[in-house]
Amino acid sequence: MTSLNDRSTSDTNELSMEELDAKWDALENDPEFLAKPIWQQIVEIGNVVPQSEWRKHFPRDFARNFEHYMYGAPREDEEE
Template sequence: MKSKLLELEGTWEEIVAHSSELAGRRVRLTVLADEPTTKPLWEQIIEIGEQIPETEWDKLPRDLARNFEHYMYGSPKKE
């Protein structure tokens, strides 16, 4: 009879807690890479934006999204 495949993931201490279940069984151990400690880019952008005073945001043109190329490169404005 084949034994049921058991998959465990956790810290070493969490895995060792299952040692009695694993005694006498063949096991395969894969050490995973550390999870990234840096925040995702979108979270970093939000944090930077939150540091900008509201008075500075008020200076941006209201049509910036529509006319980005005009403000960046001088192309004709879209109305």
């Protein structure tokens, strides 16, 4: 199986949806991937997503503003 982390583009370059779909399809159809425990599958799926996308969509404050993200409560201050 080819490593999904091996790509010639840097993290600043974005992958097209077609490229991401192709990588996902490769995982879905890989018997080695399907035989792995779920926690290893999650890590591999996470590796398919470029770091630039994680930085854009992952909350920087992690769980601090959980109530805001889940229920719309006011955000807590970023600095303490």
